[in-house]
Amino acid sequence: MQSIPGLAEEAVIDARERFHEFLRSFRDRNGNYKYRERIRQMITMGQKSLIVEYNDLYIFDTKLARLLIERPDEVLRQASEALREFIESEAPEYAEGIDRFYVRVRALPKTIPLRRLRSEYIGKLVMLEGILVRATPIKEKITKAVFMHCTREQGCHEFEWPPEGELVGEILEKPPACPVCGSSSGTFRLIPEKSKLIDWQRIVLQERPEEIPPGQLPRSIEVVLQDELVDSARPGDRVTIVGVVRVRPDTAKKRAVYDLYIDAIHLEVSQKLLEEVIITREDEERIKALARDPWIHKKIVASIAPAIYGHWDIKEAIALALFGGVPKITPDGTRIRGDIHVLIVGDPGTAKSQLLQYVARIAPRGIYTTGKGATAAGLTAAVIRDKSTGEYYLEAGALVLADGGVAAIDEIDKMRDEDRVAIHEAMEQQTVSIAKAGIVARLNARTTVIAAGNPKFGRYLTNRTLADNINLPVTILSRFDLIFILKDKPNPEEDRRVARHILEVHKDTERVKPEIEPELLKKYISYARRYVRPRLSQEAIQLIEDFYVQMRRMSLESSDGAIPITLRQLEALVRLAEAHARMALRDEVTVEDAEAAVRLMKAFLESAGLDIESGKIDIDIIMTGKPRSKQEKFTRIMEIIEQLESESEEGCARLKEIQRRALSEGIESNIVDEAIRTMRRDGIIYEKSIGCYAIVR
Numbered sequence: 300m301q302s303i304p305g306l307a308e309e310a311v312i313d314a315r316e317r318f319h320e321f322l323r324s325f326r327d328r329n330g331n332y333k334y335r336e337r338i339r340q341m342i343t344m345g346q347k348s349l350i351v352e353y354n355d356l357y358i359f360d361t362k363l364a365r366l367l368i369e370r371p372d373e374v375l376r377q378a379s380e381a382l383r384e385f386i387e388s389e390a391p392e393y394a395e396g397i398d399r400f401y402v403r404v405r406a407l408p409k410t411i412p413l414r415r416l417r418s419e420y421i422g423k424l425v426m427l428e429g430i431l432v433r434a435t436p437i438k439e440k441i442t443k444a445v446f447m448h449c450t451r452e453q454g455c456h457e458f459e460w461p462p463e464g465e466l467v468g469e470i471l472e473k474p475p476a477c478p479v480c481g482s483s484s485g486t487f488r489l490i491p492e493k494s495k496l497i498d499w500q501r502i503v504l505q506e507r508p509e510e511i512p513p514g515q516l517p518r519s520i521e522v523v524l525q526d527e528l529v530d531s532a533r534p535g536d537r538v539t540i541v542g543v544v545r546v547r548p549d550t551a552k553k554r555a556v557y558d559l560y561i562d563a564i565h566l567e568v569s570q571k572l573l574e575e576v577i578i579t580r581e582d583e584e585r586i587k588a589l590a591r592d593p594w595i596h597k598k599i600v601a602s603i604a605p606a607i608y609g610h611w612d613i614k615e616a617i618a619l620a621l622f623g624g625v626p627k628i629t630p631d632g633t634r635i636r637g638d639i640h641v642l643i644v645g646d647p648g649t650a651k652s653q654l655l656q657y658v659a660r661i662a663p664r665g666i667y668t669t670g671k672g673a674t675a676a677g678l679t680a681a682v683i684r685d686k687s688t689g690e691y692y693l694e695a696g697a698l699v700l701a702d703g704g705v706a707a708i709d710e711i712d713k714m715r716d717e718d719r720v721a722i723h724e725a726m727e728q729q730t731v732s733i734a735k736a737g738i739v740a741r742l743n744a745r746t747t748v749i750a751a752g753n754p755k756f757g758r759y760l761t762n763r764t765l766a767d768n769i770n771l772p773v774t775i776l777s778r779f780d781l782i783f784i785l786k787d788k789p790n791p792e793e794d795r796r797v798a799r800h801i802l803e804v805h806k807d808t809e810r811v812k813p814e815i816e817p818e819l820l821k822k823y824i825s826y827a828r829r830y831v832r833p834r835l836s837q838e839a840i841q842l843i844e845d846f847y848v849q850m851r852r853m854s855l856e857s858s859d860g861a862i863p864i865t866l867r868q869l870e871a872l873v874r875l876a877e878a879h880a881r882m883a884l885r886d887e888v889t890v891e892d893a894e895a896a897v898r899l900m901k902a903f904l905e906s907a908g909l910d911i912e913s914g915k916i917d918i919d920i921i922m923t924g925k926p927r928s929k930q931e932k933f934t935r936i937m938e939i940i941e942q943l944e945s946e947s948e949e950g951c952a953r954l955k956e957i958q959r960r961a962l963s964e965g966i967e968s969n970i971v972d973e974a975i976r977t978m979r980r981d982g983i984i985y986e987k988s989i990g991c992y993a994i995v996r
Contacts, residue, residue, distance in 0.1 A: 353405065354408075386400065398495065460478075502521070533742055604654050646758050655707035680693065
């Protein structure tokens with residue numbers, strides 16, 4: 300090992316004594332014995348690990364702190380012995396019951412980017428930050444093996460391996476000779492029941508999505524957790540790990556090629572959301588100055604994808620989704636989400652993907668993905684098997700990795716079948732549950748979903764409902780707070796304006812300079828989400844309540860009883876109003892915020908929730924896939940089948956007869972065909988003989 304300038308060999312020998320002195324005499328700023336207190340607390344809690352701040356050690360003994368970075372194995376071993384000595388003097392009975400004490404060092408002065416981790420760090424102590432993407436189930440690893448050695452001459456005897464002071468490494472090797480009798484002949488048999496084992500888990504740490512250079516694959520590294528560190532973080536968590544860099548052969552055949560991995564000594568889960576965006580004092584002043592601008596809302600909306608012409612309502616919805624409402628937890632533990640989910644359904648070439656990519660860039664924590672997903676975990680989570688080791692891993696998908704941020708999902712209609720099932724929970728309860736291959740887990744997915752999908756038939760058909768036009772079940776559609784439909788309709792005046800805008804952009808790209816610079820807008824959003832938690836004012840409550848009741852009253856007044864709005868939209872209105880207040884960094888939701896939320900909700904209902912036949916707003920189009928008018932026709936067709944079945948000698952209703960009777964009541968043949976198809980699929984009717992239908996009883 301390379302010698303360290305300024306560090307004498309005796310420093311290594313002294314480490315145990317110096318560390319004991321550190322534990323005994325280190326005082327914090329207030330003059331308290333910091334680590335004496337911590338050790339007493341550790342004993343009371345029944346723990347085996349002592350957390351040590353690196354900075355404290357550096358202040359106490361610079362050489363020891365530097366030696367810890369350079370030769371962590373030696374120093375940590377001696378520190379562990381010093382800790383045991385200290386505890387033995389304080390609480391000898393407690394020390395007797397513990398096999399090994401750990402000194403866990405946190406907050407090293409420098410964080411090594413995952414991308415820069417090279418061979419020069421092998422054997423040294425490093426600190427890494429990243430996102431936990433995979434985790435194996437907990438296993439047990441042998442630290443001290445017990446072997447039974449049997450020979451003809453001396454019979455059988457047991458011994459511990461490796462010898463005193465050493466522990467089993469990555470691979471358990473058979474002893475070359477028996478330490479009891481000195482013979483290498485005979486048989487050596489491992490006795491797992493008598494061996495000492497500790498909890499063991501392998502996880503994979505990956506670069507944070509916002510740190511990956513454009514066009515490059517994310518880097519990842521395996522980390523081994525042992526004993527108390529096991530199961531302290533879940534896939535999707537952002538973590539800081541301090542550990543020793545080690546190597547192991549990448550495959551059994553290529554002995555000369557090795558992989559790096561981290562043997563963790565400390566793991567910390569990042570609790571604060573969006574702390575990766577650093578906001579300086581100057582930034583804060585600029586943000587507050589921006590918030591005082593009376594036109595701040597317009598400026599933020601205009602700064603969303605300025606190269607794309609028009610789509611003001613969609614850009615406003617995206618801006619509100621980026622700021623988000625305020626999540627709440629009731630005293631009974633129920634969590635009410637604050638995230639606003641937005642769906643854009645549109646014809647090809649209407650800039651949907653460009654909008655989503657811009658969202659992923661501007662969001663303080665954003666992931667852009669497609670419905671199919673780039674990894675095996677897809678959008679939610681999956682249990683996968685590692686090809687080289689055969690181990691099962693729990694791998695986090697896009698919605699889990701974007702926890703606390705925004706997931707921009709393009710082509711959401713093409714997502715995997717497994718995700719279709721799991722995304723319901725992810726969007727409403729904001730968790731992802733998985734139980735497969737012995738792994739049972741619930742991961743956090745507090746993510747805003749901004750998605751885009753293509754129409755099922757290539758172009759959006761205006762004579763069909765939203766549910767007919769997109770290949771998504773209504774249960775998923777109903778979880779979006781706002782849905783917008785982009786239709787590519789020729790319009791000479793509009794076409795000229797769009798064409799002129801695009802050509803001007805091509806001529807001079809400087810024209811698309813946003814009102815607020817993207818970097819400042821990202822900090823503005825991050826600041827608002829971290830520190831601003833607006834509450835509804837009485838006036839705003841009154842306005843939203845009046846709108847809701849008025850819309851519901853329309854249902855009573857209309858003849859077909861179509862329901863224009865439900866409680867889901869009421870909650871969405873609150874979220875939108877809160878997000879609007881956050882945009883101006885206000886602590887109170889005013890009437891102006893509530894009005895903006897109502898206007899956007901009306902735009903959404905008139906765009907996606909309009910019944911083509913009746914010309915009225917009907918939320919059942921999104922909630923159930925069928926407008927109220929069609930539901931009533933379906934019910935009448937079922938009654939006709941029931942009547943004809945009872946009248947017929949065959950015990951079933953002929954299709955021609957159903958069509959004839961339905962037509963006499965003003966129901967067209969194509970509606971009859973669709974109703975029969977739907978009812979057969981849902982198991983309500985069955986085809987008793989060719990062209991003759993009966994009710995399933």
